[in-house]
Amino acid sequence: MAQDINVPKYKMSPATKTVVWVCALVGLLTFLFGIYNNPERVWYSYLTSFFYFTSLSLCGLFFVAINHITNAGWSVNLRRVPEAFTAFLPYVLVGAIVLIIGADFIYPWLNPEIVAVDTLIQKKVSYLNEGFFIFRVIAFILLWLLFAKKIVGNSLKQDETGDVNLTHKNLALSVGFIVVFALSYSLFSVDTLMSVDPHWFSTIFGVYAFAGLFQSGLAMMILFILALKAGYLKSFINDDHIHDMGKFLFGFTIFYAYIAFSQYLLIWYANLPEETIFYIHRSHGGWEWVSLSLLFGKFIIPFLALAPAWAKKKAGHLKVVCVWVLIMQYVDFYWLVYPNLHTNTNGMFPETPIFNFYEIGIFLGFLGLFLFAVNKFLEKNSLIPIKDPRLHESMHHHL
Amino acid sequence: MSKYVSGVVGFIEDDHKLLAAAKKTYAAGYREFDTISPFPIHGMDAAMGLGRSAIPWVTFFAGLTGCSFGLWFTWWTSAVNYPVNVGGKPFMSLPAFIPILFELTILFGALSSVGAMFILNGLPKVKPPVIDPDLTCSKFALFIPETETGYSPEKAESHLKSIGATDIRRVAEF
Numbered sequence: 054m055a056q057d058i059n060v061p062k063y064k065m066s067p068a069t070k071t072v073v074w075v076c077a078l079v080g081l082l083t084f085l086f087g088i089y090n091n092p093e094r095v096w097y098s099y100l101t102s103f104f105y106f107t108s109l110s111l112c113g114l115f116f117v118a119i120n121h122i123t124n125a126g127w128s129v130n131l132r133r134v135p136e137a138f139t140a141f142l143p144y145v146l147v148g149a150i151v152l153i154i155g156a157d158f159i160y161p162w163l164n165p166e167i168v169a170v171d172t173l174i175q176k177k178v179s180y181l182n183e184g185f186f187i188f189r190v191i192a193f194i195l196l197w198l199l200f201a202k203k204i205v206g207n208s209l210k211q212d213e214t215g216d217v218n219l220t221h222k223n224l225a226l227s228v229g230f231i232v233v234f235a236l237s238y239s240l241f242s243v244d245t246l247m248s249v250d251p252h253w254f255s256t257i258f259g260v261y262a263f264a265g266l267f268q269s270g271l272a273m274m275i276l277f278i279l280a281l282k283a284g285y286l287k288s289f290i291n292d293d294h295i296h297d298m299g300k301f302l303f304g305f306t307i308f309y310a311y312i313a314f315s316q317y318l319l320i321w322y323a324n325l326p327e328e329t330i331f332y333i334h335r336s337h338g339g340w341e342w343v344s345l346s347l348l349f350g351k352f353i354i355p356f357l358a359l360a361p362a363w364a365k366k367k368a369g370h371l372k373v374v375c376v377w378v379l380i381m382q383y384v385d386f387y388w389l390v391y392p393n394l395h396t397n398t399n400g401m402f403p404e405t406p407i408f409n410f411y412e413i414g415i416f417l418g419f420l421g422l423f424l425f426a427v428n429k430f431l432e433k434n435s436l437i438p439i440k441d442p443r444l445h446e447s448m449h450h451h452l
Numbered sequence: 453m454s455k456y457v458s459g460v461v462g463f464i465e466d467d468h469k470l471l472a473a474a475k476k477t478y479a480a481g482y483r484e485f486d487t488i489s490p491f492p493i494h495g496m497d498a499a500m501g502l503g504r505s506a507i508p509w510v511t512f513f514a515g516l517t518g519c520s521f522g523l524w525f526t527w528w529t530s531a532v533n534y535p536v537n538v539g540g541k542p543f544m545s546l547p548a549f550i551p552i553l554f555e556l557t558i559l560f561g562a563l564s565s566v567g568a569m570f571i572l573n574g575l576p577k578v579k580p581p582v583i584d585p586d587l588t589c590s591k592f593a594l595f596i597p598e599t600e601t602g603y604s605p606e607k608a609e610s611h612l613k614s615i616g617a618t619d620i621r622r623v624a625e626f
Contacts, residue, residue, distance in 0.1 A: 314550060317547065318547050318548075318550065318551075321547045322539075322547075322548070324539065360512070361508075362504065362508070451494045451495065452494075
């Protein structure tokens with residue numbers, strides 16, 4: 054059966070190429086300009102975008118893994134899109150090394166002068182120190198790269214050999230990855246995002262970051278899938294695939310709200326000063342509007358916009374919602390990182406929110422690299438896993 | 453209980469033929485007919501020209517009602533009828549009430565959906581006449597009721613014959 058399926062070969066359009074290079078160039082220029090003119094600001098911006106695209110890339114591998122674990126047949130035709138996301142992981146490794154270079158500008162616990170007078174940070178030094186931080190960040194990314202190489206590599210190998218055993222191997226690998234991912238991504242988010250304010254802690258922080266990862270990752274996947282459905286994969290992706298992805302996005306929009314509120318409720322109830330400071334910072338001086346925008350923009354608006362059945366199927370509508378969710382995901386990480394700018398640990402209220410070309414430029418830079426990595430992967434490999442044993446299930450996917 | 457409706461039933465060999473038969477029956481202008489199968493058939497709703505169910509609307513508005521009721525009830529109990537100072541928080545503390553609002557939204561939405569499903573399906577039916585016991589395990593049938601516009605048993609029989617029914621009987625269902 055597999056032989057008579059003719060899968061079109063993907064080619065990056067000239068327009069995409071232009072966008073990729075312009076974005077990457079803008080990012081590089083913003084970065085270089087910022088390094089000389091406003092290094093602290095540009096490193097904050099770098100951290101936000103770095104974490105954003107690391108999460109998107111990982112979401113690809115996570116999505117592939119849960120589909121292997123659940124023996125899902127319906128998603129086989131879509132699988133190359135999340136697999137392509139993992140092609141960004143090598144860039145994440147380079148990005149992390151760059152982040153480590155600029156870490157002094159971001160993390161107050163790396164500054165001996167601050168640590169010397171700060172008892173709370175002194176108590177955490179055995180975990181929050183330069184050597185261990187570098188080791189963890191690099192080790193986590195290498196682990197992800199290893200799993201991505203194995204899981205996606207098996208999938209690509211199957212395109213050639215059609216060996217069913219590769220599917221069974223991927224099941225075991227995926228179970229391993231889910232365990233590794235849960236631990237490593239939690240700690241990664243704690244190390245890179247939460248420790249920007251080393252006094253504050255929230256035990257649900259890793260889950261919060263994951264909720265954002267999956268919501269935004271699904272939105273990005275849907276955008277790619279819709280683009281492929283409109284052209285290359287017209288006969289391979291049907292409305293029910295889109296409907297299922299829409300339901301996924303809808304479900305994990307609710308999941309995000311659930312986790313975000315859980316974090317808020319417990320901190321509000323317990324009323325411990327070290328914990329409430331996080332929300333106090335984010336409910337004054339203009340930040341209250343950013344906080345409220347998360348409630349509405351990341352939950353209520355996408356929830357209502359995706360609630361009816363037609364909304365999860367209609368390409369035009371879904372695209373707008375996905376772009377919206379992706380924008381709100383940036384606002385979320387911005388909201389986590391930026392209130393600490395210039396006010397690290399001295400207990401003062403944050404400056405009013407600032408947002409201009411420093412944030413947009415760096416974001417575009419990462420976006421360019423991400424699009425480049427994903428497009429290159431799709432160009433290099435078959436657009437659907439042509440010899441997957443469950444391919445026929447996906448071909449005739451019907452709700 | 454609801455009264456029974458008589459009509460004509462035609463037995464069809466398998467699910468694929470039943471799907472095609474439903475499409476032809478709809479195209480021939482029948483709107484009230486029903487298909488009977490031991491298992492759900494993909495695409496049957498569209499083939500029979502059935503619109504979307506009204507249940508999502510019931511769920512949505514019942515959920516809103518539950519949410520509003522929860523808000524009113526927590527406010528009334530905690531801030532009006534029996535105010536108790538808990539940890540120095542205001543009597544009307546929305547974050548503390550959200551879980552209750554959420555639960556009541558789910559409770560109202562879920563129970564109303566099940567209730568609406570029963571009403572819309574006309575359930576429960578007490579001892580409905582059985583067309584053929586095998587329709588719950590191995591047979592497939594298409595039923596044209598007497599309530600159909602321009603119904604006549606002869607016309608229905610000839611239509612069922614034309615769509616390939618193997619066995620045609622006049623029966624009472626519902």
